[in-house]
Each structure stands twice: as structure tokens, then as C-alpha cells.
Amino acid sequence: MPTYKEALNVHEDYALNNDKEPSAIRLLMLHISGYSGADFLSHQDEPMDEAKYLKFRKMVDEYVIAHRPVQHITECETFYGYRFCVNHHVLIPRFETEELVGYLLDLSETYFTKTDTPLHLLDVGTGSGCLAITLALENPRIKAQATEISPAALDVAKRNADSLQADVLFHEGNLLDPVLGQTFDILVSNPPYIPNKEVLDPLVKDHEPHLALFGGEDGLDFYRAILKDAERILNPRYIIAFEHAYDKARELKKLCKKYLSDVCIIQKKDMQGKDRMTFVLKKG
Numbered sequence: 274m275p276t277y278k279e280a281l282n283v284h285e286d287y288a289l290n291n292d293k294e295p296s297a298i299r300l301l302m303l304h305i306s307g308y309s310g311a312d313f314l315s316h317q318d319e320p321m322d323e324a325k326y327l328k329f330r331k332m333v334d335e336y337v338i339a340h341r342p343v344q345h346i347t348e349c350e351t352f353y354g355y356r357f358c359v360n361h362h363v364l365i366p367r368f369e370t371e372e373l374v375g376y377l378l379d380l381s382e383t384y385f386t387k388t389d390t391p392l393h394l395l396d397v398g399t400g401s402g403c404l405a406i407t408l409a410l411e412n413p414r415i416k417a418q419a420t421e422i423s424p425a426a427l428d429v430a431k432r433n434a435d436s437l438q439a440d441v442l443f444h445e446g447n448l449l450d451p452v453l454g455q456t457f458d459i460l461v462s463n464p465p466y467i468p469n470k471e472v473l474d475p476l477v478k479d480h481e482p483h484l485a486l487f488g489g490e491d492g493l494d495f496y497r498a499i500l501k502d503a504e505r506i507l508n509p510r511y512i513i514a515f516e517h518a519y520d521k522a523r524e525l526k527k528l529c530k531k532y533l534s535d536v537c538i539i540q541k542k543d544m545q546g547k548d549r550m551t552f553v554l555k556k557g
């Protein structure tokens with residue numbers, strides 16, 4: 274049997290020769306080996322056992338030949354250092370969304386300074402649960418609830434909350450509907466934001482749920498629907514945090530001003546320099 278390193282090198286080349294990402298092969302190898310990044314280096318010259326090698330080969334072909342996303346093959350993705358289960362019912366958590374979490378954690382600490390009071394947070398369209406679960410785990414003041422229209426996605430989110438031991442209250446239903454009658458300090462959402470007619474990479478279009486991807490003709494339908502009712506479920510002093518498409522910052526700012534008055538709007542770029550996040554702050 275080849276060593277871990279030999280098997281990795283050969284299959285990274287195999288991916289490259291087929292116009293696929295060698296970094297994906299490394300992820301598959303780490304998954305199969307069961308070692309974390311640093312441990313892998315100290316074991317890489319050991320021979321693989323046959324069962325692991327055969328499983329690795331099979332997974333490589335699912336990626337290179339069958340064009341499945343790596344995260345669907347391993348059934349997991351790391352988000353903000355936590356391991357989330359994913360499948361074809363949920364959007365695979367993205368790096369950009371980790372940045373939304375980071376900014377929102379900082380903002381909520383500086384905006385709600387009475388540190389002994391809970392912060393009631395709502396995640397709208399939670400998918401895998403990555404936003405609500407991570408925010409609840411990272412700040413014990415946060416009492417998180419989340420809504421999701423897809424029962425199959427909600428199932429994934431609940432399993433993730435269980436395995437990560439996060440205390441999140443999940444509701445099945447559309448956008449804000451399940452929580453009308455309650456009030457929150459923070460509303461966070463990464464809603465489906467791709468315009469319906471946009472041409473997508475087949476790796477995304479053929480595998481990730483369209484319900485989680487497409488946001489109407491201009492991609493802004495869900496922001497409109499959320500903003501229209503947002504103040505019904507928000508306390509007088511609040512934060513709204515949205516992720517959005519790189520080319521929609523100006524339009525989204527306009528929408529926020531249309532539906533909300535006396536608010537301060539802060540827009541941030543992601544690590545790739547693309548407009549990606551909008552925060553709305555109301556003094557109350």
C-alpha cells in the first residue's frame with residue numbers, strides 16, 4: 274500500500290489533470306486519515322491500510338469523476354472552528370459567512386453594553402444552523418432562535434445543535450412567521466440571494482438546494498420580505514445583520530432605508546474585497 278503522502282501526491286496530480294482542485298483531495302485525505310492537519314504531517318510517511326486506501330480512491334472519484342462537492346462526500350464542513358454536518362438539503366456553509374459571525378459578535382458586544390442581560394437573537398432561514406449555533410456557542414449572552422422553511426434542512430440544523438451542544442430553539446416556517454409575537458435584539462440572516470436567472474457553477478447548481486440559493490428576479494426578494502416585517506419582531510434598540518451578493522450593497526442599503534427609519538447602516542467587505550455584509554443599527 275502507498276504511504277499517505279504518496280497517495281495524496283498521486284491523487285492531487287490526478288485532480289489537476291482533470292481540472293479539479295488539488296486542495297479538495299487534501300481535504301478528503303485528512304478526512305479519511307482521521308488526523309488533523311499537524312498530526313497528518315507526522316504520520317504521512319506511514320503506509321495506508323487497505324480499507325482506508327480503497328475508501329479514499331472511491332471518494333476521489335466521486336469528486337473528480339462524479340463532480341460531487343467535497344463536503345457532500347465527507348458530509349461535513351468546518352465553520353468557525355466547529356464541525357457541521359451537511360447534506361444536499363442545506364447550503365454548505367461558506368467562509369464569507371464566518372466573517373459575518375465575527376463582525377456581529379464584535380458589534381453586539383459594543384452595542385449592547387449591559388453585559389448581564391441576555392441578547393435575544395433570531396436567525397432567519399438557518400439552513401445547516403451554522404449562524405445561530407455558532408453565535409450561541411461563541412457568546413453565552415446570546416439566546417438564539419432560528420426559523421427554516423425546509424423540514425429536511427431543519428433536521429440537519431437540529432442534529433448540528435445537538436452534536437455541538439448548542440442551545441438553539443428552532444421553528445419550522447417561513448421567514449419571521451413562526452416568531453411573530455416575540456421580540457429580539459438581533460436579527461441575522463444569510464438568505465438565498467442569487468438572482469433566478471444567474472448562471473451558476475454546476476458544482477453548486479446541481480448539488481445545493483435551489484431553495485437556499487435563489488432570491489427572485491433581482492435576488493433581493495427575501496431581504497424585502499424580512500425588512501417589511503422586521504420591526505414587528507425587534508426591540509426598540511436592535512441590530513440587523515445580513516450577508517448579501519457582492520453587487521447588491523447599494524440596493525440593499527436603499528431597501529433598509531425604505532423600510533426602517535432613523536437607522537445607522539454599516540457595510541463591510543469580505544476578505545476578498547467584495548461588498549458582502551450590511552449591518553443596521555437602531556439606537557432605540
Ligand code: GLN
Pocket residue numbers: 363364365366367370398399400401402403404462463464465466484485486
Ligand atoms: N444561514 C445558512 C448559512 O448561512 C443558510 C443560508 C441559506 O440557505 N441561504 O449557511
